[in-house]
Amino acid sequence: MLGRKRTDFMCGIAGILQLDGRRPGREDIEALNQRQIHRGPDGEGVYLDGPIGLGHRRLAIIDPAGGQQPMCNETNEVWLVANGEIYNFRALRAELERMGHRFRSQSDCEVIVHGYEAWGDRVVERLRGMFAFALWDGPRRRLLLARDRLGIKPLCYSSTDNRLAFASELQALRVLPDFDARVDTEALDRYLHLQYIPAPLSIYRGARKLPPAHTLVLTADGAAPVLRRYWQLEWRPDESLSESEWVERLDAALGDAVRSHLVSDVPFGAFLSGGVDSSAVTAYMRETLGPGLDTFTIGFDQAGFDERGPARETAEQLGSRHHESVVDLNILDLLPRLVRHYGEPFADSSALCTWRVCETAREHVTMVLSGDGGDELFAGYPYFPKLVERFPVLTGPRRVRRLAGDLLRRIGLLNPVPTLAESWYGRSPFFDDALRRRLWWPDYHDRIGTTRTWHEAQFTRVDRLDTLSQCQSVDLQTYLPFDNLTKVDIASMAHGLEVRVPLLDHALIDTVTRIPARYRMAKVDAAGGAGGDIWCGKYVLKRAAQRFYSWEFLQRRKVGFSVPLSAWFSGPFKNELQVRLLDPAAGLGDWFDPAEIKRLVSEHGQSADHGHRLWSLLFLAQWFSQY
Known part of the structure; x- marks a missing residue:
């Protein structure tokens, strides 16, 4: 393979920080670990010291003797449990060694320990990868929880006056004897409207999810916890470059992102749907690794839901060893397993497909790359063109008239018209406000307003951007982490499979967020030329992928992981x-x-x-x- 490292730390993490002077019991940490054994069936680690207890379940892909967790620094004062992958660990390790730090293993996650010693909490800003970790600073009696920028890896916690407990999955927290398992009905209303529950809420009153790109710091003296955002998605379009220059830059960034995710010495595969995202990722893999990739797809024996044909065509072009499976399962039989692993209501039915493709892939490989994030990052969803046309960016006199009209509507002199946020909110294909009002008992009708308020706040944060960038921002910060990435993490870890998502590499995102909106989504003619009347999402991505595929191939309609x-x-x-x-x-x-x-x-x-x-x-x- 492209590179070699001694151990991966795909796993489950857990822990308890007591705030009342007591010591956590080993049996409590082991109980948290046991509920996440599927995330790490190959080993267990526990560390206890004063008020802190850390737990780790390990999926040992390489070198079972190295990189054991919990792990510590040279003085045994800073301890870590971590889940994920740090792709730039070699560069960070070299830098830290030049500063005098001594490493005990070849593990990528050990750079977090020494990075904390060197840079404090800002170590998270130096990490390129997907991660969730808990770090205990013994001398300062201080716990740092952190989650990666896009929320690829999960982390949830439960807080009371006496303790804070955390885990990779909600189901683990249920073992706590004082866990508040009452249903949070605000979270339940968001579930009905969205089909998932966005952070920081969970279905339980007694549990919260750490949002992506955040750290949470607590001390054993019981001081108020400090929640901090350390990274923010920002669109900064650079109009100075031409289309061809942006295609060239994106091509280089895509190649770099995929190569960075191929650091391992175990067999790799790829999820391949036949759509643009997975086809592009797989092509860059093939360019880097050469022939012999394993690719995986699933389908249904039902017209309109089967994407095996396009995926097979892509695999033939790339020369991969292609594996197909048909979803013929009884969903009522599988449902209890899905519920157990997801830990809270999660109604994205494509989880059925994701479950099956992870199950199939794990029979052949230990790690796969996927194209998740492409629709959000490159503007691929079909509703984007409709909203852009309905809410065009106005300049000059047209903008003045729009502002004047908004003012007159606010004071009641003109009839209101839906805003972008309201139009987005009203397009839910699940339970809209009217359906939820009919469904809920009257005592719960006020929950509907909290969901609308939450939704409006997502657009308020980005209301100075153009329409496309607003829509992409909301998707990247809500639907992507709380639906798509949650779906993939739970389904893959339930089968002991590591899934990497190079399209969400933050170095790649820094490039894409500088590409003007007119190149992310453009109007083209049937041949892909400029000036047509056909909206083309992922335009610049497709142009970059033309190194591997024809334009007609890239413009095929994608079925997606739809379930009948x-x-x-x-x-x-x-x-x-x-x-x-x-x-x-x-x-x-x-x-x-x-x-x-x-x-x-x-x-x-x-x-x-x-x-x-x-x-x-x-x-x-x-x-x-x-x-």
Whole structure:
């Protein structure tokens, strides 16, 4: 392979910081570890010292004797448990060794320990990779929790007056004897609207998720915790470069990002859907590693949902060893496993596909690269053109008229028109405000307003940007980490598979955020020429990928990881679905009107398509019954 390192630290981490002078019990740390054994089935580590207890479950890919965690510095005063990969660890190690630091292993995560000694909390700003870690500074009795910039790796925590506990997955925190497992109904309303629960909320009142690009610092003396954002996505378009110059720069940045993610000495594979993102990533892999890659795709024996054909065509062009599998599983049988691993309601039905492709890949390789993040970073979603056309960037007199109209609407002299944020909010295909108002019992109707307020705040943070950049920013900071990346992390770690996402390398992101919006999404003609009337998302990415593929190949319609829920719930699962959702033991009646649930089931396949809504209620009912 391209490079060699001695150990990976894909795993599960956990720990407890006591704030009342007591020592955490080893049995408590081991219980947290045990609930995450699937993330690291090859070994366990525990460290106890005064008020701190750290736990680690390890997936030992290489060198089982090296890089054991928890790990420490030379003086045994700074201790670390970490999950993820640091891709620039060699450069950081060389720099730290020149400063006099002595390393005990070849592990990439040891640079975090010595980096903290050298740069303090700002070590996170030096790391290129995906990570979540907990670092204990013994002399200062200080705990630092950190999560990577885009939220590729998870970290959640539970705080009381007496202690703070953390883990990679929510399900682990449930073992705590004082854990508050009551349902957070604000989080539940966001789940209904979004199909996921965004950080910092979780389904539990007693647990929170550390947001991406944040650190959380606590001290054993009980001082107020300090939450800090250390990185912010910023669009800084550089208009001085031409299209061809940006294509050249992007090509170099893509090659560098993929190469940085290929540092290992174990077999690599790639998820290959036949779409632009995974095809581009796989082509750059092939260019770096040569022939013999393993590629993986899944499909359905149902028209409109099967992408095996395009993926097979891509694999043939690249000369990869291609592996296909058909999703023929009984979703009702798999549902309990999904609920157990995701730990809270999570209704993205493509998790079924992700689960199966991870299961298939793990039979052949230990690590894969994926194209996740391409739609968000390069403007690939089909709703982007519609919103850009509806909310064009105005200049000169047109902008003045728009501002004057906004003022008159605020004082009631003109009828209001939807804003970009309101239009975005109203496009939810799941439970919109009206449906949630019908579903919730009246006592919970105020939760609907909290979801709308949260959504508006996402746009308020980026309202000075052009329309496309606003939409991309919101997706990159909400849907990407709390849906797409959560889905991949949980499904892959459930199978002991490491998934790397080079399109979310922050060095690559620094390049893409300087590309003007008109190159990220452009209007072209049928041949890809400028000046046409066809919106082309991922325009500059496709231009870069033309080194490997034809324009016609790159412009194919992508199926995506879509699941035929509508057909399933209209056919073989409909009777079972109604029984499960309306069973009093399912618990949905605690919050929702059963008559409304029954209406959704009866309407589905007749006068409406409620497939995704019914899946979200089914997942919720299963979660309630298990937890």
